[in-house]
Amino acid sequence: DAGVIQSPRHEVTEMGQEVTLRCKPISGHNSLFWYRQTMMRGLELLIYFNNNVPIDDSGMPEDRFSAKMPNASFSTLKIQPSEPRDSAVYFCASRDPFNYGYTFGSGTRLTVV
Amino acid sequence: AQTVTQSQPEMSVQEAETVTLSCTYDTSENNYYLFWYKQPPSRQMILVIRQEAYKQQNATENRFSVNFQKAAKSFSLKISDSQLGDTAMYFCAFGGIQGAQKLVFGQGTRLTINP
Numbered sequence A: 001d002a003g004v005i006q007s008p009r010h011e012v013t014e015m016g017q018e019v020t021l022r023c024k025p026i027s028g029h030n031s032l033f034w035y036r037q038t039m040m041r042g043l044e045l046l047i048y049f050n051n052n053v054p055i056d057d058s059g060m061p062e063d064r065f066s067a068k069m070p071n072a073s074f075s076t077l078k079i080q081p082s083e084p085r086d087s088a089v090y091f092c093a094s095r096d097p098f099n100y101g102y103t104f105g106s107g108t109r110l111t112v113v
Numbered sequence B: 001a002q003t004v005t006q007s008q009p010e011m012s013v014q015e016a017e018t019v020t021l022s023c024t025y026d027t028s029e030n031n032y033y034l035f036w037y038k039q040p041p042s043r044q045m046i047l048v049i050r051q052e053a054y055k056q057q058n059a060t061e062n063r064f065s066v067n068f069q070k071a072a073k074s075f076s077l078k079i080s081d082s083q084l085g086d087t088a089m090y091f092c093a094f095g096g097i098q099g100a101q102k103l104v105f106g107q108g109t110r111l112t113i114n115p
Helices: none
Strands: A005-007 A010-013 A019-024 A031-038 A042-050 A053-056 A065-071 A074-079 A088-095 A102-104 A108-112 B003-005 B010-014 B019-021 B024-026 B032-039 B046-052 B064-069 B074-079 B088-096 B103-105 B109-114
Touching: A005 A088, A010 A019, A019 A088, A019 A108, A031 A074, A042 A065, A042 A074, A042 B103, A053 A065, A074 A088, B003 B088, B003 B103, B010 B019, B019 B109, B024 B074, B032 B064, B032 B074, B046 B064, B046 B074, B074 B088
Parallel strands: A010 A108, B010 B109
Antiparallel strands: A005 A019, A019 A074, A031 A042, A031 A088, A042 A053, A065 A074, A088 A102, A088 A108, B003 B024, B019 B074, B032 B046, B032 B088, B064 B074, B088 B103, B088 B109
16 A cells, blocks of 8 residues: 555745645545644644545635545645745645544645745 | 643653653543654654553553553653654644544654664
C-alpha cells in the first residue's frame, strides 16, 4: 500500500492566487481528515469527511477555504484567494474503519508570498 | 468537546536515559483511542503507540510504553534507552469512536536526545 498520497509536497504562490491541495486516501479507509499545522496554533482540524460526506467543517477558517471529496479515492482543499497567513503545512489523513487507525500523508508545505 | 493537553513544551535528556512525556485529556466518552505520534524534522507524522480505552493493560511497543490512567484522564509516554533518532516533536492525540469521530491533538512536546 502506498499510504496516503498528498500533492504537491511544496507550493509557493503569490497572494491572491488560487491554491489546490490534493489527497488520495488509503483504499478502504472511509474517513478523511484535513489538518493545518503552524507554529502558533499547532495541528488544527479543518474538515473531515465520512463516506465522502463532509461531517464537520467548523475548523475551516473562512469562506476562502473549501474542500471536496467527489469519490472515495480523492479529496481537494482549495484556498481562493490565498493570503500570507495561510502559509502552513497541510496534512491529509485517512482512517481505517475497522481498527480506527489513522494514517497521515507527507503534508504540503504552502508558502504564500 | 474533547481537549488534549501536553504540559511540557520541551524536554531534553542524554542518550540511553529514560524519559516520560505527559498528556492529559478531557472527554465525556467512555470508549475511545489515544495515540502518540512522532514528528521528526522530515515532518512525517509517525504513529508511535496507541491505546484503546476499554483495555486496562498498558500498550507497549519495544522501547515505548504508556501509562494509561483512565479515571485521571492521563496518558503518558515512556521512552526507555533513548536514542538520537528519538529526537522529534511528540504529539498526544485523542480519537473518538462515538459522536465526533475526529483526532484531536495536544500542543506537542519537543524532545531532544543529547549524545
